[in-house]
Amino acid sequence: MSNKPIIGITMGDAAGVGPEIIVKSLENSEIQQHSIPLVIGDLKILERAARILESNITFKKVEKDDDFSKTISQNEVYCLDLDLLPEDLPYGEVSSKAGHGSFEFLSTAIELANEQKIDAICTAPLNKEALHKGGHLYPGHTEILAELTDTSNFAMMLSSPKLKVIHVTTHIGLQDAIDRIEPNRVYDVIKMAHDTLSQSENRPPKIAVCGINPHAGENGLFGYGEEEEKVIPGVERAQNEEIDVQGPLPADTLFFRAVRGDFDIVVAMYHDQGHGPIKVLGLDAGVNITVGLPIIRTSVDHGTAFDIAGSGKADEKSMLEALRQAIDLAPTRV
Structure with missing residues (x-):
């Protein structure tokens, strides 16, 4: 087992640009050099994004109950496949299935972080309307994180x-x-x-x-x-x-x-x-960090960009910076 931190990356709303910016970011050798990425989402949706991007990236599957200290090693990109979404999920549309999926991806990541199986969470964007249609009436990521970690005193910090x-x-x-x-x-x-x-x-x-x-x-x-x-x-x-x-x-x-x-x-x-x-200074530079939680969470500071989802045009700079911040804040494994 490597002493690199395991960064749990939640896929967000799969009808948006989340899968694409994750694939693009994980092609960056810097991320794999300094961490072990574990995408928590839907493998077939990630693979669809990789095909759109003509990426050669491959994901190695793990199971939620696996002993990560034995199954996860360096120089691999992993996926915990919750298999919640249809393969033909339309891009750019508000979907209750995608909204429910985004909640389940995050709640699973929180569970893994609470169990210290992962060292930090980095979230791709979700869509609040889809989240509500999926039966989860939260304003956004921050409030879900607070409730599921039993945290009452927290704040949103934006960093650029x-x-x-x-x-x-x-x-x-x-x-x-x-x-x-x-x-x-x-x-x-x-x-x-x-x-x-x-x-x-x-x-x-x-x-x-x-x-x-x-x-x-x-x-x-x-x-x-x-x-x-x-x-x-x-x-x-x-x-x-x-x-x-x-x-x-x-x-x-x-x-x-x-x-x-x-x-x-x-x-x-x-x-x-x-x-x-913050956003005047550049949407691609901002990172959202939830302060006050018992776990580390960073995020992109932009939305699901439904208008360009599935086109391969999404810019991954904010996701890359969010991953860097998660790596910097995460404890080193011993």
């Missing part, structure tokens, strides 16, 4: 070469997001950012916190005192613990400052406040 952002709220409407922002949550997210980056970068990070209103409220000129009520107490609590954090700061200039290098990570208050700047 020039900018890192962590979110106080994510997949809820803007009014609900403002209602849910409160000092303890702001403090918790600051602390998760501090702990995560301190561990990965071996130094305390410089953290900046966005305001909720334009100009961070500008001393009460905008809004109804949300910064004073919801944000500042959380920031001050973190500062009292000697965490290097500033805020709330105006979001319209803060992201520029972070990209310039003034801060290592930005705490965003809601989904679009944090996602927008």
